[in-house]
Amino acid sequence: MSEQISPYTGWTRAEWAGLADHLLDSAWRHASPTGARITPPGAPGGYGTAVDGLEGFARTFLLAGFRIAGEHGRDPGNLLERYAQGIAAGTDPHSPERWVTPREHGQAKVEAASIALILDLTRPWLWDNLDAGVQARVVDYLAQVVGDHTYPQTNWVWFRIVVEQFLASVGGPWSPDDIEADLARHESFARDGGWYCDGPERSYDHYAGWALHLYPIMWSRMAGAQERAAPLLPEYTRRLDRYLLDAVRLVGADGSPLIQGRSLAYRFAAAAPFWAGAVAGSDALAPGLLRRAASGIVKHFADRGAPDEDGLLTLGWFHPWRRIAQRYSGPGSPYWASKGLLGLALPAEHPVWTAVEQPLPVEQADQLAVITAPGWALSATAADGVVRVYNHGTDHARRGDRSTDSPLYARLGYSTATAPAMDDDGWDSPLDQSVVLLDTHGEATHRSGFTTLDVRAEGDAAVLASRARCHWVKPDRDAPDHGSGYPGDALDAATVTTVSVVRGAWEVRLIHVDPAGAPGWEQVTALRVGGWPVPAAAADDRSIPVVARPRPAAGALAVSTDLAEGPASDGTAAPRPVSGGPAGPLVDGSARPVAEAVGTTLTSTAVGLHGLDVAGVHTVHDATPIAEHTAIPWLQTRPGRAAWHVAAFALNGGGRWPLAQISGPEDAPVVRVTWPDQATTTAALPLTGPHHHAQNRSSAA
Template identity: 55%
Template sequence: MTRHDLPTGPEARTRLAAYADRLLEGARPYASPSGSLITLPGRPGGYGTAVDGLEGFARTFLLAGFRLAGEDGADPTGLAERYAAGLAAGTDSTHPERWTRPEEHAQAKVEAASLALILDMTRPWIWDRLSPDVQERTVEYLGSVVGDPGYPDNNWVWFRIVVETFLRSVGGPFSADDVARDLAAHDRFRRPDGWFADGPERSFDHYTGWALHLYPALWPHMSGAAEAAAAAGDDLSLRSAADREHLARYLDDALALVGADGAPLVQGRSLTYRFAAAAPFWAGAYAGVGRPGQLREAATRIVRHFADHGVPGPDGLLTLGWHHPWRPIAQRYSGTGSPYWASKGLLGLALPASHEVWTAAPEPLPVDVGDVLAIAKAPGWAISATHDDGVVRVINHGTDHAVPGADGGDSPLYARFGYSTATSPLLDAEAWSSPLDQSVVLLDAAGRATHRTGFELSHASLVEPVEPVENETSATGAPTAAVLASTADAHWIEVDPTAPDHGSGRPGTSTPAGRITTVSLVRGAWEVRLVRVSAQPEIPEPAEATALRIGGWAAGPGLVSTVVPLLGDVAPVRGETTLDDATPLAGPTTTPWSRYAPVPDGWVAVGIYLARTPALGQPRLELTAGQAAVTWPDGKQTTANLP
């Protein structure tokens, strides 16, 4: 399918519904006899088979619930009956196929939220038809979360809000203190320009959209939400208005982050949830913000991207992977049922065919209209999309899933200098201990690479032309580049191999190496990266670094990735590293790099390029009086002050 062939109205919805039904039918043969556990094939996840089976039920229940709600209860395949039977067995503590309980394993708290959300959304067709004893057991099962102090300070706070809102609506246990505390945590996660951090760290990823924006958009539609908020001392109407405004601003950035082919940004943990990346656009439709035709285009294009790449496979199953099964994409918490959180990307099916998100005329995405250049302040990203090839890139000086001053290891999912919709960071075992792609590292005599986690963002802005240029862009005063800068106290780290993998960098014992200041000037497919190494004044004798290495994009087939030296007294050694099966994308990846030995005094600079076609020329760079002056291949010029 081409990217604009999905029609509007009922036909578009019918096609997406058929896709959803295929997913539900693919999982059905793996249900236990009672239907309470859906244990998909494959090696068990890090939390064991019992949790895998619960996830398989709860996450497909999300999708089944969306189908029922959007069809006003019409149920030709018997979804309500099947899932009600599973609910009855799963909540029965004496049943051999009972569910793992929230007090037995924390992951059950996540799945409890999906159960509660859909029981509320499908209330007339499932909850109201359950026998009183099953209702009582369900309340008792979900009620174990009330007053539980073990909820992490991140997106999990919404799982308890959703569960307790449902419980209160059916006369179950409820804690106003819990909800007040969780809403306060949500407010602490709020960041500028529509963003949320997934907790107190600089954790910016897809959870901003598929959790921290999604649940606030759905919560006001739950029965008794206003009363639950009031009991917690909150005004739901005022909160919802603020959340809608925050979501509307976030969607500006989120829309700019979707590639022309529908590919979402390959960055952050839980990537195996795939088209859950479409969830914030459906959230916009629920909340009544954004342009419906554009929201639908973004969401359906993301789903179609994966469908076009063979997802699900011939057996109709979602696997741990991206375009194809790829087990290393999993975190410790990922099991065989985990990928079905992708159901969130089909949330639009819960809206009827008459809803404006289905009837509005389609509208293009930002990358369809022209090149995009923007600053996302909260994550410290420059967003640069090129219309010609449809690739979206971010240059990252603000996100590392840590806090300033931390000295842990870099997570390839967060701490690299660049991410895109066409590439993946290297995710093989070596990538966690020795950064290569999109990195600036010091090397010791053994070739060990430093890490930058805990760095300080010092600048992020758009820059206008330094002099008039005869073209439409400069005539309007539009920016020619984005400029970002950060400083890292680089450190080698002996990684603790026993630490669980939750997507963030590995902890361990660190050794100081030196201070690295990095400045990026970004425009189109190019980044001009300037680097300076200095001593850390508070560390008089750091371990000796023998070389500086700057790595470019890890590019697969059909992409051009280059690193070209632009500045430096000594010419670097240039090379490429090709790896097989080091990312969840098909084919080998090749990462270009430049290595300077010994470590240079003063600034060095390279041009870093990623596109689907070779570059026509390269940037030129001049340093004058603490300024970098870049002349781009098309003749436009940008200057930036250097720290």
């Protein structure tokens, strides 16, 4: 039966239910005596153990509620009684296990929303059977959010909407003004293509799907919400439909979601927007495709160690890895992954459970899409099932900011098979998928606050461009950790324009460096550009193929630069990887620096096409949640003033690389890219010079 209905994942509703029950049973082994707090083992989070226990209760309550609702109230696991006892104790101000209140701590506002949502969803089986005194205490607890003006103006607005909607439905205090203000703030987050930005910064990540699309659909179905939601729901659904067309393309063939953005410890919460589509009756994706995407994501983790052997979700990805979490995260936090199991709230007879799975887009053909709102181009290859995203619009900052780069947001590329380096160097000195200037101490600049210049399709390719006032930063490490880079004292190094021309597995990256008006230019010793970070087998740089033209630039990393000479297409000697990998064709007869990181399953290639002298591979240890070692190819040179430098980067790019030629007058430059299959792309390059830089600085202020 599973092979007939789920030919891609093998997962049916039975597997989903089994996982949910396993997660709940395992979490409850760490409940307090009354069940008011569930605190899985692990170091306390940044908000303390009382908040950790509330998170564990509220977030597993989400999953329990989905399970009960989907079974029409049947409860063989006795979940209703257990959570009812926990609610009674948690809302009792005299209980030693009482919950932290919304007035006492902001995190309680988040957890209150999960409690309210499930009390509404399971109303006939739980709320209606609570003692009147317990009901009154629940109302008193939740009512603390009414009129509260300290909610962050992000996806948090939905936590107040959901709580006040429940309060209104049970005769408790609530404020129509609060709900109207929060709904209006939500509207301010709406962007092109059905996307939402999580607040005023350029914060595009999984919150667009697992929060900003999920809550409107769930709220519209809460008791008493229909009249207010009715005029809004068509637009919410339209946006969700459009977003799902992008979201389904962002799932790798192995089920991996894009490894980008904060809160990645929530893992398969990334499946939530697909279930939201099923709940909303979306016709953008067929029910079998919605389930294929959701099952693929959850199975991706279940097959790789999450939950762990004790049935617990830890702070990590496949396995525990604390760096992936924010400073405030605790052992109960990962259970927001429960959102990814929302489909269990739909009964077994729902079409999303009875339809046959359909293949993901990447399983059908190569994909290329421009996603305007976050400033991304998506390129996926069916041969390896990997989805790549090239980023010229997202940094979790505002235009003109001068913070450090967050590796979770500000890199030039992300994928479903690689993770950005998140160790200390990954935060302080960007290497993977970066363009930086190095100073005399080897410290790298940051690009957060850049201006997006272009995001467009160009035939069967995509062209993206951005311009940054690159800067060094002395970071303030005491700043709150919400995924952004660190603020601090900044020093401008130069204005750097970066263009990505993307097709298939390859990116041609063009970099223009202009020192005009930058006080730190005299400290610049090198331009360094980095490629895809790939999981590697060992940490020895010399064990990874490296090729470089033997003319080092200042500040070059110490790597092997042994060359193996071989004939190029024009008969001249061309360097190739010492492992015997391929050399690419030349247009000017000169040797090209090439670095190839051959990982455990992926190959990352960097080729200097023009103006780059040295290539190498740098290996880092324990820098990502998906591998012990990560190899990153890089290219480097001493930057020329007002000159274009050109490189090609690939993740699983194959044997030959693209070529690029810049032509035209200075005020109208054009690049012509010849791809490995001899197809060509011609694109206008952004104008450069003091006038245009001044305009950008003005617009970024």
